[in-house]
Amino acid sequence: MTKDTTDNRRARPSPVPLGQRRPTDGKQVTDPCADEGWELDPGAVSDEYASLVSRQLALLGEDPAREGLVKTPSRVANAMEWLTRGYGECVEDVVGDALFAEEHRNMVMVRDIELYSLCEHHMLPFFGKAHVAYIPNGRIVGLSKLPRIVEVYARRLQVQGRLTEEIAGAIQRVLEPAGVGVVIEAYHLCMMMRGVEKQNSKTITSAVRGSFRDDARTRAEFLYLAHGRDAFGP
Numbered sequence: 115m116t117k118d119t120t121d122n123r124r125a126r127p128s129p130v131p132l133g134q135r136r137p138t139d140g141k142q143v144t145d146p147c148a149d150e151g152w153e154l155d156p157g158a159v160s161d162e163y164a165s166l167v168s169r170q171l172a173l174l175g176e177d178p179a180r181e182g183l184v185k186t187p188s189r190v191a192n193a194m195e196w197l198t199r200g201y202g203e204c205v206e207d208v209v210g211d212a213l214f215a216e217e218h219r220n221m222v223m224v225r226d227i228e229l230y231s232l233c234e235h236h237m238l239p240f241f242g243k244a245h246v247a248y249i250p251n252g253r254i255v256g257l258s259k260l261p262r263i264v265e266v267y268a269r270r271l272q273v274q275g276r277l278t279e280e281i282a283g284a285i286q287r288v289l290e291p292a293g294v295g296v297v298i299e300a301y302h303l304c305m306m307m308r309g310v311e312k313q314n315s316k317t318i319t320s321a322v323r324g325s326f327r328d329d330a331r332t333r334a335e336f337l338y339l340a341h342g343r344d345a346f347g348p
């Protein structure tokens with residue numbers, strides 16, 4: 115494929131409706147991609163989902179029987195099951211008994227939590243970082259649990275704003291802290307890949323509860339830390 119072709123296709127809907135595309139002749143595809151696979155936790159692949167993916171390939175004009183695609187439906191089903199595993203998890207189970215009595219009332223923050231999710235409008239990835247903070251009110255949670263809470267909600271079909279709210283709400287619910295703040299900065303492939311002139315734009319969302327909402331100084335401290343400036347630096 116020449117560079118020209120790639121550029122021309124970018125950001126434009128196909129001029130040929132899916133049902134009218136000419137199917138690809140699988141025999142013409144030379145040098146099929148090696149079956150190196152992406153085995154995510156192989157196991158209960160949904161046959162029904164896999165057959166949907168097979169149909170999807172055919173609708174795109176591909177030949178689902180050609181060598182490079184034979185295992186694609188089951189791989190995609192497997193990957194999707196893994197990428198949406200948050201539907202099968204709940205925060206109460208994830209936190210378990212990792213709650214500890216603690217009297218201090220200083221802000222606790224975990225920054226730069228890696229985050230990968232799928233936008234519910236296009237089922238394409240958005241990814242970035244979450245910064246999560248709270249002020250204890252008699253108890254704290256094990257630090258490793260905050261990234262796990264982010265995962266429970268990120269591994270579902272999402273919009274970034276709701277994801278941010280759900281994380282803040284869950285921490286409020288299980289920890290009953292004096293306040294919670296969550297900031298997410300993410301890049302959305304549905305914007306970047308479709309070439310809507312937003313290749314480099316980052317979406318930032320925040321959700322605050324309790325003292326993070328009501329106390330301007332707490333909120334300011336949180337945002338200052340969340341945006342990556344060293345509070346103790348020059």
Ligand SMILES: [Zn+2]
Pocket residue numbers: 233234235236237238302304305
């Ligand atoms: Zn999208």
